[in-house]
Amino acid sequence: MKKSVRAHAAEVIDALQNQQSNLDVLIRKHSRTLAENEKKFLQSVCYGICREWFHIQEIESLLLDKPLKARDQILSSIVRCGIYELGWMGSKEHAVVSEYVDVTVTEERPWARGLVNAVLRQFIRKKSELKMERHSAQTLWNHPQWLIDTIKISWPEHWEQVLVENNVHPPMTLRVNRRRQTRNDYLARIKALGIDAEQGSAADSVRLSRPLAVQSLEGFAEGVVSVQDESSQWASVILDPQNNERILDACAAPGGKTCHLLEMANSHIIALDISEKRLSRIKENLVRLGLRAELIAADASHIDSWWDQQHFDAIMLDLPCSATGVIRRNPDVRLMRSETSLKSLIGMQTMILDATWETLKVGGRLLVTTCSILPQENQHQIKKFLDRHKDAQLTAITNTPGINTEFGIQHLPTHSGGDGFFYSLLVKSEPSYDGVSA
Numbered sequence: 259m260k261k262s263v264r265a266h267a268a269e270v271i272d273a274l275q276n277q278q279s280n281l282d283v284l285i286r287k288h289s290r291t292l293a294e295n296e297k298k299f300l301q302s303v304c305y306g307i308c309r310e311w312f313h314i315q316e317i318e319s320l321l322l323d324k325p326l327k328a329r330d331q332i333l334s335s336i337v338r339c340g341i342y343e344l345g346w347m348g349s350k351e352h353a354v355v356s357e358y359v360d361v362t363v364t365e366e367r368p369w370a371r372g373l374v375n376a377v378l379r380q381f382i383r384k385k386s387e388l389k390m391e392r393h394s395a396q397t398l399w400n401h402p403q404w405l406i407d408t409i410k411i412s413w414p415e416h417w418e419q420v421l422v423e424n425n426v427h428p429p430m431t432l433r434v435n436r437r438r439q440t441r442n443d444y445l446a447r448i449k450a451l452g453i454d455a456e457q458g459s460a461a462d463s464v465r466l467s468r469p470l471a472v473q474s475l476e477g478f479a480e481g482v483v484s485v486q487d488e489s490s491q492w493a494s495v496i497l498d499p500q501n502n503e504r505i506l507d508a509c510a511a512p513g514g515k516t517c518h519l520l521e522m523a524n525s526h527i528i529a530l531d532i533s534e535k536r537l538s539r540i541k542e543n544l545v546r547l548g549l550r551a552e553l554i555a556a557d558a559s560h561i562d563s564w565w566d567q568q569h570f571d572a573i574m575l576d577l578p579c580s581a582t583g584v585i586r587r588n589p590d591v592r593l594m595r596s597e598t599s600l601k602s603l604i605g606m607q608t609m610i611l612d613a614t615w616e617t618l619k620v621g622g623r624l625l626v627t628t629c630s631i632l633p634q635e636n637q638h639q640i641k642k643f644l645d646r647h648k649d650a651q652l653t654a655i656t657n658t659p660g661i662n663t664e665f666g667i668q669h670l671p672t673h674s675g676g677d678g679f680f681y682s683l684l685v686k687s688e689p690s691y692d693g694v695s696a
């Protein structure tokens with residue numbers, strides 16, 4: 259018998275609780291046998307639960323007489339899906355309860371039919387008060403305590419705004435391929451179709467007032483537009499590619515910045531990514547947009563495995579990071595990250611930074627970006643890099659709005675604007691004999 263979409267939802271949430279993989283990967287895996295409308299349903303239940311994670315967890319613990327055994331964690335996932343649907347999606351009560359009761363059978367826990375039924379019925383009765391109550395900062399903000407504390411310390415004036423923004427639905431922003439159409443012409447084209455949109459802050463960006471399905475976007479298939487947040491678009495504007503420059507995009511997949519750089523100038527781009535699978539996404543984007551780049555699957559931090567000893571004029575270094583600037587797009591980030599995983603990410607960033615720096619020519623520029631709002635991955639990382647590399651000069655970024663930190667520009671997520679992002683521009687100078695820059 260075909261597994262129900264609600265059983266798939268419970269399994270996705272269960273796998274997330276076990277930190278098996280990220281939300282998008284899990285949803286893709288569980289969508290294979292589903293119809294289009296079921297895929298959309300699965301996505302909205304699972305995304306919604308992640309946004310309300312800590313609040314729903316608290317409600318569940320208030321409804322259960324005693325905690326479930328670890329081996330029955332799937333029951334907790336079933337209950338959470340039911341609570342979310344009943345409390346946030348307005349689904350029909352009877353159908354929701356009876357379908358999640360049936361999921362206990364699919365998940366080989368038929369003995370728990372009564373338990374799931376009782377918990378969900380109790381939730382229906384006490385819904386309004388349970389939704390109002392929030393007993394901790396975690397449930398109030400739907401973030402883990404360590405992250406609330408870190409954001410508070412990092413952004414004492416902005417932390418509440420950041421936490422609020424992380425919980426809202428993000429805007430959908432497009433990048434107009436300036437080789438194919440001007441931004442103004444594209445805006446006029448979609449307005450004529452009744453689509454409400456406005457210019458974004460970055461030169462090629464267009465903000466839609468309501469999200470649309472990507473594949474059916476006007477001009478998408480023919481390579482006139484791509485979907486890319488405006489903060490991400492600022493990266494290529496800051497690096498400012500020139501014709502004939504040899505540019506390395508060191509952590510390139512799925513190729514948002516590679517393609518934007520190529521739309522801006524006739525540069526020769528080497529797009530490198532550790533993931534062969536993700537590299538294929540760059541290829542798809544290049545083909546759709548009518549652009550060309552050299553693609554290499556390799557670990558950027560092991561330059562012996564991929565570098566041909568020809569120095570680059572410029573490097574785009576969009577480092578793997580905590581993604582704490584894009585929690586509103588990837589609500590599972592709040593569950594997948596921890597202080598320990600942050601430390602290992604910082605170590606990986608340091609290795610990639612040090613290695614790729616070697617491949618930059620003297621006088622060349624390297625732009626470090628992250629979609630993180632944590633100083634440990636941003637300002638602190640750059641400060642330590644400058645301490646280690648006396649031939650690195652921090653260069654002021656003057657063409658970009660944002661918070662001027664001592665070591666780069668920080669964007670925090672804003673309601674109608676861009677994601678949280680960090681940019682730091684470094685230029686390589688001639689080393690002097692004592693290793694100090696001339």
Ligand SMILES: C[S@@+](CC[C@H](N)C(=O)[O-])C[C@H]1O[C@@H](n2cnc3c(N)ncnc32)[C@H](O)[C@@H]1O
Binds near residue numbers: 515516533558
């Ligand atoms: C933030 S994403 C890059 C997004 C991309 N720049 C864009 O604009 O579409 C980071 C990428 O770094 C890649 N990555 C992680 N570790 C790497 C490494 N050691 N060497 C090269 N790429 C790496 C990941 O596979 C991921 O695709």
